[in-house]
Amino acid sequence: MIINFWGNLKELLRPQFRGLNRIEYELRREASVKDIVEALGVPHTEVGRLTVDGRDISFSSIGSNNDRMDVYPLCPPVDVLTATLLRPEPLPGITFAVDVNVGKLATLLRMAGFDTFYRNGISDPELIEVAVREQRILLSKDTDLLKRKAVVFGYLVREIHPEKQLAEVVRLFGIQGQFKPLSRCLRCNGLLRAVEKEHVIDQLEPLTKKYYDSFRQCRRCNNIYWPGSHRDKMLALLARYGECQDIA
Numbered sequence: 001m002i003i004n005f006w007g008n009l010k011e012l013l014r015p016q017f018r019g020l021n022r023i024e025y026e027l028r029r030e031a032s033v034k035d036i037v038e039a040l041g042v043p044h045t046e047v048g049r050l051t052v053d054g055r056d057i058s059f060s061s062i063g064s065n066n067d068r069m070d071v072y073p074l075c076p077p078v079d080v081l082t083a084t085l086l087r088p089e090p091l092p093g094i095t096f097a098v099d100v101n102v103g104k105l106a107t108l109l110r111m112a113g114f115d116t117f118y119r120n121g122i123s124d125p126e127l128i129e130v131a132v133r134e135q136r137i138l139l140s141k142d143t144d145l146l147k148r149k150a151v152v153f154g155y156l157v158r159e160i161h162p163e164k165q166l167a168e169v170v171r172l173f174g175i176q177g178q179f180k181p182l183s184r185c186l187r188c189n190g191l192l193r194a195v196e197k198e199h200v201i202d203q204l205e206p207l208t209k210k211y212y213d214s215f216r217q218c219r220r221c222n223n224i225y226w227p228g229s230h231r232d233k234m235l236a237l238l239a240r241y242g243e244c245q246d247i248a
Contacts, residue, residue: 001025001065005042007073012143012156014041027065034059034149037071043146045138045154047086048074058085077174080137080153087152094175097131099140104162105169110189112166112238113180117189124148139169167241179242181235182216182225190220200224 003023005013017023017040025036033052034044049072050057063069080091095115098106106118117130124142128150131138138154140146146154155172159165170176183192195217201209203224212226 001027001036001063002068003036003040004068004070005040006071008158009042009046009071009073012042012046017041027063031063032059033057033061033063033069036063036069038147041143042071043143043154043156045146045151046073046156048072048078050086056085058088074155074172076172078172080173089152091135091137091153093135094173094178095134095136096169097127097134097136097138099127099138099142099145101141102139102157102162102165105139105157105165107186108162108166108237109169110184110186111182111234112170112242113183114175114178115184115189137173163237163241170241176242179238181238182231185218185221185223185225187223188218188221190218192216192225193219195224 001024003025004021005023010018023040025040027036033050037047037050038044044059050059050061051070051072052061052067080087080094083090093115095117096106096109097117098109100120100122103118103120106116109116117134117136124145128138128145128148130136131154132150132152136153138146138151139157140154141157143156145151146156155169157165157168159168184190185192193216195215197213197215200215200217208226212228214227216225217223
């Protein structure tokens, strides 16, 4: 079997296969193309298209030693809301589940208004269960996690710095125009609502009581937010990576 990997998939190959223009892979047992691709090091979540002799195939197709297979990366913007041959059951919306190895990315996604599940200390099986049950895109730096069969929509985050990770995810899924800044709780992901100062005044520090009159409170955990200097910094950060017309 002759296999060509294209684009940034080459960097995910096992070390012995990197730098090769094509890989000669001998099948010794029946295997799906998903298993073949992942045996060479590339998680199926990173694949945007598969062809054999120019014909599009699914992950469940069985490989043959006579095949010439081309494996293409995800091509931005990735549309997770439309059925494809590789992922025939689309998502109902764009929401995320974030692994602990990119935990700061979860805060930035929530800051931008995206429904983002994150829990420190969660096990891999629990995280996958949440992503599958709640139909979320799983974001991680763990290639083995993203190779799990149950994971349909996921992405291997390449960048190291959290802000660059945000830019990477926003560009990949084409969600620059879907920002709803400061509409979610950074602590628990709950939605925020406007609240009268008199209703939360007993929970405020003296200086906050004195200098601020506008407040928002999380519907889930009751955490309180107000427009301090940190707000302008967060909005400036978000403006670098998306459109922030509707500001909470």
